[in-house]
Amino acid sequence: MTLTNQKHLFSLDESITYLNGAAYSPTLRSSVQRGIEGINLKASNTHLIKGSDHFTLPQKVQKLFAQIINEPDYERIAIISSVSYGMAVVAHNVHRLPNLKNKTHIIQIQDEFPNNVYAFDRVCQEHHLVYKTIAKPEVLENRGGLWNQAVLEGINNETAMVVMPHIHWIYGVKFDLKAVSKRCKEVGALLIIDGTQSVGILDFDIQKIQPDALICAGYKWLLGPYSIGAAYFGEFFDEGVPVEESWMHRKDSDNFAQLIRYERAYRPKAQRYNMGEHSQFIQVPMFEDSLTQLLAWGIENMQSYCSEIIEKPLIALQELGCWVEESKNRANHLLGISLPKEINNQSFTDKLAANKIIVSNRGVAIRVSQNIYNSEADLWKLVEVLKNSL
Structure with missing residues (x-):
């Protein structure tokens, strides 16, 4: 089974590029409805x-x-x-x-x-x-x-x-x-x-x-x-x-x-x-x-999807001086990215946020974590901000 982008199943703000699933995932629309039903069950029924x-x-x-x-x-x-x-x-x-x-x-x-x-x-x-x-x-x-x-x-x-x-x-x-x-x-x-x-x-x-x-x-x-x-x-x-x-x-x-x-x-x-x-x-x-x-969806299918959307943007990030673990030593949904020495992690994270791109600053690295609701275009937006910061 080959997966395509599933963002339509989530209530994500279209203006936000959310690359922070390792902090909190967004919630499926169907799950929200189940939660509302649970609230009503306890409240009224x-x-x-x-x-x-x-x-x-x-x-x-x-x-x-x-x-x-x-x-x-x-x-x-x-x-x-x-x-x-x-x-x-x-x-x-x-x-x-x-x-x-x-x-x-x-x-x-x-x-x-x-x-x-x-x-x-x-x-x-x-x-x-x-x-x-x-x-x-x-x-x-x-x-x-x-x-x-x-x-x-x-x-x-x-x-x-x-x-x-x-x-x-x-x-x-x-x-x-x-x-x-x-x-x-x-x-x-x-x-x-x-x-x-x-x-x-x-x-x-x-x-x-x-x-x-x-x-x-x-x-x-x-x-x-x-x-x-x-x-x-x-x-x-x-x-x-x-x-x-x-x-x-x-x-x-x-x-x-x-x-x-x-x-x-x-x-x-x-x-x-x-x-x-x-x-x-x-x-x-x-x-x-x-x-x-x-x-x-299938867990392996989701991992493969993440691999596909990060492949080319990750090469571009490395060409700009970033470092990330070799593919054999990591997964494809969570990347700890070391930025070029001249780039401050917090300043860069703030700059991404100003461009409505959400990642985590974890001190020694920025953490970029993508899922089935992301696309390759989301990663290219991050690349573009870095390119303009150098």
């Missing part, structure tokens, strides 16, 4: 809400997300409020790692997103662990490849856990998660993946990667609303400790007539890790709609 809706509605989202990541068992998917919530689940369960007393560190990569650092501060204090940060190589040639190699070399028998993304949120480097997972299993370390900047736009196969957990915010590449996301939790977490003790987490909680017969047993697998009130009658239908559309 609460008599139509059935007890079973608390479970059947989120199950639809769990099944769709499971399909996106090639996980056959939807009960391994939890609906979460945020990445920090998902990472809190992980932090609550590190103490269950066998031979934790023989472990000394948690591996992270340099310039990681703050959520994935703060989540384990208390864990480190309680279990006498330290962060072991794998530094970004100083050289530019094959930087992504060397960084991947350094991650693998950093994992050893003293590693308790590796916490890392699929795609670096600033530089766009793609990490070899299959190789990292294999190494983690060799040394008895957990592998926790933040898939926020990849899942929904780049192929992610749970069966091939086999992480212990995959945590994803919903409002970026999954095209969902804010304050909802999805997470996969593997077998290590099956008997673990949830962040919240919701009535909905418990076995047979869909039997409303029996709720005061307090049940200590949890629902199976990842269902104990759903956030409280995870039915979310407004956000869940919106999320269901966006995930359905992603599957209809």
Whole structure:
């Protein structure tokens, strides 16, 4: 399937060139309508809400997300409020790692997103662990490849856990998660993946990667609303400790007539890790709609589309003195672009904004992140502003 531009399905301002999907995605028109229906349901038609809706509605989202990541068992998917919530689940369960007393560190990569650092501060204090940060190589040639190699070399028998993304949120480097997972299993370390900047736009196969957990915010590449996301939790977490003790987490909680017969047993697998009130009658239908559309487009088709629209403009940017990771070490939807030395990142980002071109300044690079609602012409507009700035 060859995709064409899908901007007509979004409520984007035609005067804006939006190249900032890694910050917030725009919302599908159809998802907005589902959200309005959810608002009206809660506001005026609460008599139509059935007890079973608390479970059947989120199950639809769990099944769709499971399909996106090639996980056959939807009960391994939890609906979460945020990445920090998902990472809190992980932090609550590190103490269950066998031979934790023989472990000394948690591996992270340099310039990681703050959520994935703060989540384990208390864990480190309680279990006498330290962060072991794998530094970004100083050289530019094959930087992504060397960084991947350094991650693998950093994992050893003293590693308790590796916490890392699929795609670096600033530089766009793609990490070899299959190789990292294999190494983690060799040394008895957990592998926790933040898939926020990849899942929904780049192929992610749970069966091939086999992480212990995959945590994803919903409002970026999954095209969902804010304050909802999805997470996969593997077998290590099956008997673990949830962040919240919701009535909905418990076995047979869909039997409303029996709720005061307090049940200590949890629902199976990842269902104990759903956030409280995870039915979310407004956000869940919106999320269901966006995930359905992603599957209809096809994740690989979306990645190919992004590759097509950046190819020629990216060559032009490089000819103007910009640097970006080699194609073998990155994806096509998120580019960390180093500008020519004479160009100030913030000034250039401001100049783009003045021309109604929206990107992110991430200090050491500008981040340009395109999706199915963009066109090659959008990238050429950025090239033209740079050309006029030199």
